[in-house]
Amino acid sequence: MxxxxxxxxxxxxxxxxxxxxxxxxxxxxxxxxxxxxxxxxxxxxxxxxxxxxxxxxxxxxxxxxxxxxxxxxxxxxxxxxxxxxxxxxxxxxxxxxxxxxxxxxxxxxxxxxxxxxxxxxxxxxxxxxxxxxxxxxxxxxxxxEERREREGQLRARLEVTQQRSTQAETQLQHLQQQTTHIQSSACTLASMVSSKFSCLLQALEKRQALALENIETAKTQALAQIQDEERQLRGHLEALTQYGCRVHDLLTQGDHQTFLQESQQLLEPPAPLGPRTPVQWDEDEQLSDLKESLSPLCGLLLEEQHPPRMPAKAAHSLPADYRNLTFDPASANRHFYLSHEDQQVTHHREPQGPARPGSFELWQVQCAQGFRAGRHYWEVLTSDHSVTLGVTYPELTRCKQGMNTDNIGRGPDSWGLCIQEDSVQAWHNGKAQRLPRASGRLLGMELDLDIGYLTFYSLEPQAQQLHTFNAFFNHPVYPVFWLLEGRTLTLCHHPVTQEAEI
Missing domain, CATH: 3.30.40.10 (Zinc/RING finger domain, C3HC4 (zinc finger))
Structure with a gap:
């Protein structure tokens, strides 16, 4: 073409x-x-x-x-x-x-x-x-020109790639080191825990043997005391019987001279033995040392064997052990104003005056009523969050220590539940356990001193168990409360209930 x-x-x-x-x-x-x-x-x-x-x-x-x-x-x-x-x-x-x-x-x-x-x-x-x-x-x-620019870009990318590779290798080495450390640490912890539990079992066995031996000794002493008193009583009864027979024989004597001579020689009846010595046997005394030493372990057992009940408030009725409480004015912080016959407390910015002897330097107030034994339930109504409620032994210090504004649950003598805007925390012995968020307006507290537990409930919009402490309470306990400024707390009263004190 x-x-x-x-x-x-x-x-x-x-x-x-x-x-x-x-x-x-x-x-x-x-x-x-x-x-x-x-x-x-x-x-x-x-x-x-x-x-x-x-x-x-x-x-x-x-x-x-x-x-x-x-x-x-x-x-x-x-x-x-x-x-x-x-x-x-x-x-x-x-x-x-x-x-x-x-x-x-x-x-x-x-x-x-x-x-x-x-x-x-x-x-x-x-x-x-x-x-x-x-x-x-x-x-x-x-x-x-385009190639030179592209080559520069590729070299920069190559440098970034190398840096990222180095970083990834470093992170991989760190993960491998963590894996080795965790494996070694877990092995060490397992060995340590096994050793501690072995020692604990040995200690428990020794404690068990000693407790059983003490019980057996106390039983032997108590039974020996009872046997001794039985011998005395049997001897006394025999002497009374013989004396009664002698009197009966005299009463049947037909000869007047013989009757008068023998009755004149008859002695007085045997004297009474006097008050009995109480038998030295006390179950609580036998278990007192065990309660104190085994309290943490018993708490775990109690949690399984004696789960706390839901309050009867959830069933629209009041429990028989509901308590009407009042605040103790002598314990109230000077920023606290009590009203409604000491059933309501409000935290104000301005203090009422100088602190009273025996009052809390912390923003706290204690109830006038305390409990030594039995089962008790009470309810409180809060105006807002940022409150703490709990129970304490009488030894709880009134003085402020450190930067904390409260000391409920900060030591071994008190147990508390702190209601904040975004969290709920259970405090005891300085340790906090974070709990799911819950409504903190109407709250219930149930205390069983015989079994050994303290349970907190949120009652609105429906009854909900928040937390349970298991412990043997060795001293009387008093309800105690902490409030942030501007908060009001009311102790709920019901006319059908009765007061309960120590």
Whole structure:
């Protein structure tokens, strides 16, 4: 084929968008032809019209494949006519990235010219002809400049990658060290716990043997005392019986002279033995030492064997052991104002006056009533959160120590529940246990001194058990409360209940 004719034919078979040979040619309603991908890409970017004559195309219209033109292109390619370089990409995409063969001497697959530039807008290598046509308004740089910039970016990425690899390796080593430490620590702890439990079991066995021995000794002494008194009583009873028989014989004596002589010689009846000595046997005394030494362990047992009941308040009735309490004015902090016959306390900013002897320096107040034995239940109504309620032995210090504004549950002599806005904490012996958040408006407290537990309840919107302390209470306990400034706490009274004191 003549070169000029081939060149003219090539121009007729070029797409006016990509300026290359048609690929999958399609025809618009106006009659103009384009590459299928080119016209679709043009419609995605611009309005749906013909790029040559600007005739609008119907919305949703799909270009139709030009079968005749496709067959002509196939025949030309099969005959070796004008077309793309057989060594080049048979279906180049103008939106594709840089040609991987765009090294020295590489040529444009569309125009056959050397690739000297890089189009940053489309992200591909371009020749000078590309810059005149489709890349005319795009951002372009020399290939060497683009490569240097890309190499700089890749080196920076490589450095970041190496840093991250080093960091990951360091973290991996740290995790491996933690694994080794945890395994070693767990092994050591297991050995230590086993050893401690072994010692504890031995100590418990010795304690058990000693307790049983003490019980047996006390039993022997008590029984010996009883047997001794039985012998005395039996001897006394025998003497009384003999004396009674002697008197009876005299009463039946018929001879007056004999009766008078023998009755004159008869002695007085045996004297009474006097008051009995109480038997030395006290179950509480036998268990007192055990209660104190085994209190923590017994707490675990009590928790399983004697679960506290839910208060009868939940059943819309009052329990028989409900207590009407009042505050002790002598114990109230000087910022506390008592009212409603000492049933309500309010924390004010301004103090009432100087502190009274025996009053709390802390923001606390104690109830006038205390309990030594039995089961007791009472309820309080709070105006807001930031209050603490609990029970304490009489030895609870009134003085402020350190930065704490309360000491309920800070030592071994008190137990407390602290209601905050976002948390609830149970305090005893300086240790806090965080509990789920609960309503702190209407609260109930149940104390059983015989079994040994103290339970706190939230009663609104429904009865809910908050926490239970298990302990043997060795001294009388008093309800005690702490309030933040501006808070009010009321002891709930019910007329059907009765007061209970020590």
């Amino acid at each position: 003549d070169a000029s004719v081939a060149e003219q034919l090539r121009e007729k078979l070029n797409c006016s968008i990509c300026l290359g040979l048609y690929r999958d040619p399609v025809t618009l309603p106006c009659g103009h032809n384009f590459c299928g991908d080119c016209i679709r890409d043009s419609w995605r970017r611009c309005e749906q019209s013909c790029p040559e004559c600007r005739e609008p195309c119907p919305a949703g219209a799909e270009p139709r494949r030009n079968v005749a033109l496709s067959q002509v292109l196939e025949l030309l390619r099969a005959a070796g006519g004008p077309g793309p370089d057989p060594d080049s990409d048979p279906d180049p995409d103008p939106r594709a990235g840089p040609d991987p063969r765009a090294g020295p001497g590489a040529r444009c697959s569309r125009h056959g010219r050397p690739l000297e530039l890089f189009c940053r807008t489309e992200g591909r290598c371009a020749c000078c002809a590309c810059t005149v046509h489709e890349c005319r308004l795009h951002e372009r740089v020399l290939l060497d």
